[in-house]
Amino acid sequence: MTEKILEVKDLEFSFDTYAGEVHAIRGVSFHINRSESLAIVGESGCGKSVTVQSIMRLVPSPPGRLKGGKIFYFGKDITNYSDRQMEKLRGKEMSMIFQDPMTSLNPTMRIGRQISEGIKKHEKISPDEARKRSINLLKEVGISDPERNIMRYPHMYSGGMRQRVMIAIALACNPKILFADEPTTSLDVTTQAQILEVMNHLKQEFEMAIVLITHNLGIVARFAERISVMYAGKIVETGKTNDIFYDPRHPYTWGLLNSVPAVGKKRTEKLPTIKGTPPDLFMPPKGCAFYDRCEYRMKVCKENDPPERMIGEGHYASCWLLDERAPGIKPYVVKRHAGESSGKGVM
Template sequence: MEKLLEVKNLEVSFQTYGGEVKAVRGVSFDLHKGETLAIVGESGSGKSVTSQTIMKLIPMPPGKIKGGQILFNGEDIVKKTDKQMEKIRGKEISMIFQDPMTSLNPTMKIGRQIMEVLTKHQNMSTSTAKERAVELLRLVGIPMPEKRVIQYPHEFSGGMRQRAMIAIALAANPKLLIADEPTTALDVTIQAQILELMKDLQSKMDTSIIFITHDLGVVANVADRVAVMYAGQIVEMGTVDEVFYDPRHPYTWGLLASMPSLDNDDKSELAAIPGTPPDLIHPPKGDAFAARNQYAMAIDFEEEPPMFQISETHFAKTWLLHPDAPKVEPPEAVKRRMRKLASTFEKPVLVQEGKS
């Protein structure tokens, strides 16, 4: 498959009064055409910063890309100027945000907000753009689009607003859609509708999607591949099956174990990961997760673990995969879902530095 996006060793920092916050610390991943990659992780893990950096939407300053490359269609986005980015944003890459209540301009009609993209990137005249805006609203499942197009955002419900956001994002047929927790602010039934809509539109338009979420249920529903982020790094990455049925990183175990499931008996308590994420002004020595990790070994506090490869597509950044590491048992809730996958290598392979 053709690679649409390649992120290599991306480092992003924010200069604050307290010091330099290293929000993203060497993230690498790639994305194929038509693929959906989910990035999961708790708040502050750097998933939103990573995705906004791809569009260069982080405020600079205080934000700064300290290193790495973002290759989109082979061109490095990091080097592009703001003027060049204007041709990419909305046209090649577009974004749906978390809160549809605040992401639309309250004093501008929905139609105009869609038309802006069309007149900017598709060179449409106002009247053609207006017709197209109605079509787009119909496409995202908004009833009576002719009437809705001249309404203001406050006349839309939350789910409708997110549909309108999707219409804006897809207006110029972008190659990459970044969805930053698009369903977090919506209630569950609307969530399901929005996810359904996104999957449907993806198959129609052949867009690649980066889906940022902390909801593993959503991940299982939409993603082809999953990247688990912790403290500004990707700690495990693999196909949905690999991450859900054969997780290797103790942080992923923690996330999966803390997911409520219908199979859970009512006696066992829902697990939680103890502690809080580390301070990214002074990232800890060794493995950032060590302090919260019940499986942590002495080396975790001393040296950062390298990336190990478990299959062609599955990677994890933990010392537990080292040949000398003791055999450990994942938590009960994770063990229950574990499956032997055919693609797994005999033995985890150490990935050479700088690649993943």
């Protein structure tokens, strides 16, 4: 039987600013199982990073404020854990790779000290043992000559090496869940592939779950087992990777997939984009948040938020087009190459 490590139910999170309340997360629910990889995708500002940071209690309060919902870790409610209780979980049970390793790493500390810091905090271990563990971790993430490199400072590493160091720090205490927030941002394609391969190898070796935060659909196609599509602080569609890529049901998901450059595309052919801008979360819309940008919108979409509907096993979407009373639309097709297509109809 598949074991749920983390379950989030109806999470709501806001920021209190001088201009008013920003409703950053508006009823997000998802779960992740042991040894599973889940990707949360969406445009910048949709709430992906805030979701995982609020789970780990990394957002300062104020201005951040958890308004509602529940967070369960191995079935235990950790929603109202104190800072001291969360400190015992962070690093040891759940860990995070942040977006920019250059700003996340301390420029005044050697790499070895930064890796061993978390080990010594959570485990009764001697400095020599912590150093040995740090060297082994650098080996695990693919850094050569770790005995020498452990004495270096962050600025002496390349971008890819710094990202590997961030992974080593995150894995220092063998966490059950790893949150990876845009782990391949600003890296070249070759290095991106190497980093993802390292993460996938370590996932299998340590039997940990990975939540990948990204806007790059090309990455999740090879890495994730399940995908949750997020828009304006809500998850609008979730399902297995094949469901999202070959049988998507939400217009926003269609827009994201259409925006991915296709192999063999002619230079003269324009890349499709999602017109318009996301809604202002100071005043969230009453109905569907994607209404103003959706070419399939109906009157009901403006006034009523669509309920989540089950499409297949593990595949859910929130869209009024899925209602039996909705008008039929042309089948959506995933474009793979110029002159070639594959996919299934939506309605």
